Amino acid sequence: MIYxxxxxxxxEAEQVIPGGxxxxxxxxxxxxxTPIFVKEAKGAYLYDEDGNKLIDYINSWGPMILGHxxxxxxxxxxxxxxxxxxxxxxxxxxxxxxxxxxxxxxxxDKIRFVNSGTEACMSAVRLARGYTGxxxxxxxxxxxxGHSDSFLIQAGSGASTFGTPNSxxxxxxxxxxxxLAQYNNIDNVKExxxxxxNEIACIIIExxxxxxxxxxxxxxxxxxxxxxxxxxxxxxxFDEVMTGxxxxxxxxxxxFNIKADIVCFGKVIGGGLPVGAFxxxxxxMNHLAPLGPVYQAGxxxxxxxxxxxxxxxxxxxxxxxxxxxxxxxxxxxxxxxxAKVLSDNKITHTxxxxxxxxxxxxxxxxxxxxxxxxxxxxxxxxxxxxxxxNEGVYIAPSAFETWFITDALSYEDLDFTxxxxxKVAKSL
Ligand code: PMP
Numbered sequence: 001m002i003y004x005x006x007x008x009x010x011x012e013a014e015q016v017i018p019g020g021x022x023x024x025x026x027x028x029x030x031x032x033x034t035p036i037f038v039k040e041a042k043g044a045y046l047y048d049e050d051g052n053k054l055i056d057y058i059n060s061w062g063p064m065i066l067g068h069x070x071x072x073x074x075x076x077x078x079x080x081x082x083x084x085x086x087x088x089x090x091x092x093x094x095x096x097x098x099x100x101x102x103x104x105x106x107x108x109d110k111i112r113f114v115n116s117g118t119e120a121c122m123s124a125v126r127l128a129r130g131y132t133g134x135x136x137x138x139x140x141x142x143x144x145x146g147h148s149d150s151f152l153i154q155a156g157s158g159a160s161t162f163g164t165p166n167s168x169x170x171x172x173x174x175x176x177x178x179x180l181a182q183y184n185n186i187d188n189v190k191e192x193x194x195x196x197x198n199e200i201a202c203i204i205i206e207x208x209x210x211x212x213x214x215x216x217x218x219x220x221x222x223x224x225x226x227x228x229x230x231x232x233x234x235x236x237x238f239d240e241v242m243t244g245x246x247x248x249x250x251x252x253x254x255x256f257n258i259k260a261d262i263v264c265f266g267k268v269i270g271g272g273l274p275v276g277a278f279x280x281x282x283x284x285m286n287h288l289a290p291l292g293p294v295y296q297a298g299x300x301x302x303x304x305x306x307x308x309x310x311x312x313x314x315x316x317x318x319x320x321x322x323x324x325x326x327x328x329x330x331x332x333x334x335x336x337x338x339a340k341v342l343s344d345n346k347i348t349h350t351x352x353x354x355x356x357x358x359x360x361x362x363x364x365x366x367x368x369x370x371x372x373x374x375x376x377x378x379x380x381x382x383x384x385x386x387x388x389x390n391e392g393v394y395i396a397p398s399a400f401e402t403w404f405i406t407d408a409l410s411y412e413d414l415d416f417t418x419x420x421x422x423k424v425a426k427s428l
Contacts, residue, residue, distance in 0.1 A: 001390055005049040006037045025061075025157060030398040031382045036389075041068035043408040046394060054394040055413050057403040061396075062210075062242050062267035065327070065356070066316060067408025073271045076308040086303055094302040097311040101269070101277065104249045104318055107259045111279035112288060113302045117241035117266025118146025120276035121204065123296045124262045125150060127278070128202035128235045130294035131287050138192055138203040138234075140183040142212035142370030142400075145204055145239050145264075153178040156211030156370065156400055183209055183369040184217065186224045193232045202235040202262070203228075207252035210242040210402040212373040213359035214352040222258045229261070235284070241266035241276070242402070245317055247355040248324055255355070271313035273306040323407055327356035330414060331405045334358065337418035345425035347380070356405040360384070373400065380428055387424030393417050 013020035021027045021035065028035045037049040044067055046054045056068070064070070080093075098111050114120050125137055125148075137150065144157040152167040153175055166175070179196065181188040183205075193200060207222055209215035229236040238260035244251040245268040253260055262284060266276040279285070289295045300306075317323060335353045338360060342349045350361045361367045362380040381399040388395055393416075395403055 001052050001392070002050050003034055003036060003048070003052075007034045009037045009049060010034050025396070025398060025401070028397045030378075030400075031385045033386065035397075036394070043067040043069070044406055044410070044413050052392065054389070054392050055409070055417060057393070057395045057405070057417075058401075059404045059406050060267075060272055061401075062246065062404045063270060063272045064406055064408075065246055065268050065404070066313065066323075067406050068272075070271070070313070070316075070408075072312040072316060073309045076312040077273070077305050080304050080308040083304070085305055086300060088299060091302065091304055091307070093304060093307045093311060097307050097314065100311065100314050100318060101265075101279070104245070104314065105263060105279065106250045106253050107281065108263060108279040109282040110285035111265075111277050112285070112296065113307070114276040114278070114296075114298055115274045115300055115303075115306075116146065116276045117239075117264065118148055118276070119298070120241065120264040120266055120278045121145040121151065121237075121239055122148035124237050124239075124264050124278040125202060125204060126296065127280070127284065127288060127294050128237060128262060130292075131284055132201040132233070132235060134199055134201040136177045136179055136196055136199045137201055138179045138181055138189060140181050140205055140209070140370075142183060142215070142373060143204075143206045143209055143239070144211035145206075146241075149174045150178050151204075154180050154370070156209070157398075182371070183212075183215060184219070184221050185369065186221060186228070189225065189228060193228060193234065197232070200232065200234045202237050204237040204239055206242065207238050207240065207256065207258070207260075208243050208247065208354045208357060210357055212370050212400050213361055213367060213376075214354060214357045214402040215367060215369065215373065216352060216354045217256070218368060222252075222256050226258050235261040237262045237264065239264045242357065243355075245269055245314065246327075246357070246404075249318060249321070268313060268317075269310050270306055271309035273303075273309040274300075275306045275310050324355070327405055327407055330407075330409055330411075331356045331358050333411065334405065334414050334417065337414065338421050341418060341422040341425055345422070345428070347425050347428050348377075357402045358405065359399075359402050361399065383428055384424060387427060388417075388420055391420035391423060393420045 141154040145151040362377040
């Protein structure tokens with residue numbers, strides 16, 4: 001494929017935007033080469049500035065669960081835009097989407113909308129600290145909760161891709177309050193709780209990790225975490241920025257039947273516009289300003305365009321369980337197809353999958369945490385990525401990311417992808 005115009009646009013962008021991108025993972029630094037500049041997208045496909053058509057497995061890193069330019073979202077946003085784009089005053093649509101979200105997600109009474117997943121997680125942790133009167137938090141190596149200071153401690157996603165899981169600029173003072181555990185290792189969490197009695201405000205976790213590839217919770221890990229949190233009076237925060245409204249209507253809480261104390265959302269909840277949210281029971285949410293003392297705010301929070309997009313997508317997802325079943329079936333089909341061609345070509349691999357999240361790792365050992373995720377052969381991944389791109393299949397440019405399956409993908413698209421993997425596998 002030819003990427004002449006993308007290359008030229010990237011060179012131009014590099015002059016005025018650090019690294020030419022507004023979010024690091026877009027830069028292809030982990031895999032080499034020039035990032036692709038998108039011109040437009042529809043359904044399951046991206047069309048780039050050079051006229052190439054790509055099947056998209058990133059889908060804006062999760063939001064486009066029903067495909068790009070999904071008509072009800074486009075219509076809702078266009079209609080709203082004509083009535084004014086921001087007021088900084090309450091609007092009815094904020095209540096409408098809040099009512100719908102609260103009805104879909106188990107175990108929450110109130111929800112506060114923000115502008116990104118980062119803001120949602122940052123605010124959730126502040127609320128947990130304010131509610132419990134404790135400072136320390138536990139997070140898991142390889143989990144990513146946005147780029148707020150407290151979370152850039154062994155963070156996944158781009159932070160791992162670029163070898164900077166602990167970012168300069170995060171003070172020692174902040175870092176010391178973030179304790180680190182290994183994903184799927186309950187003894188590790190137990191030890192931290194015992195060693196820091198009455199000091200831990202919350203445990204924050206991606207209930208299915210998606211920022212070190214896709215890593216499912218194993219052996220009732222989430223239930224065991226819930227039990228430990230109850231024993232130690234610690235709040236359990238599910239960061240459902242990826243899993244929310246994706247794994248089920250009620251997200252991972254519904255799928256695994258585990259109650260979280262605070263839930264964070266992003267991605268799908270905004271239908272592709274900048275939206276995040278955090279939610280909990282009244283008892284916790286009532287600590288938030290203006291009801292309570294924990295401060296949190298946003299000039300553009302609850303923005304009418306963003307709310308219109310979010311309401312349109314949640315309405316569609318709420319309509320039938322069929323969408324979630326279909327997404328899981330398509331993902332399973334892809335999993336089986338890719339596993340077969342990789343095995344037939346004798347390529348060492350492990351594939352992880354939950355619902356419509358899936359990742360391919362080039363190592364034979366099970367991938368259960370950050371250490372096992374990091375063992376994957378990155379040279380093979382790079383060849384895999386560029387080979388697929390050349391065939392017109394666009395996956396995340398890093399092994400530390402999940403693929404997001406959209407309902408816009410047809411079985412022909414999936415067969416095309418499996419066939420592309422077969423071609424690429426021959427040269428790995
Ligand atoms: N939490 C999780 C689980 C995420 O995957 C992400 C982003 N990929 C975030 C938080 C941060 O969201 P945002 O990029 O919208 O700030």
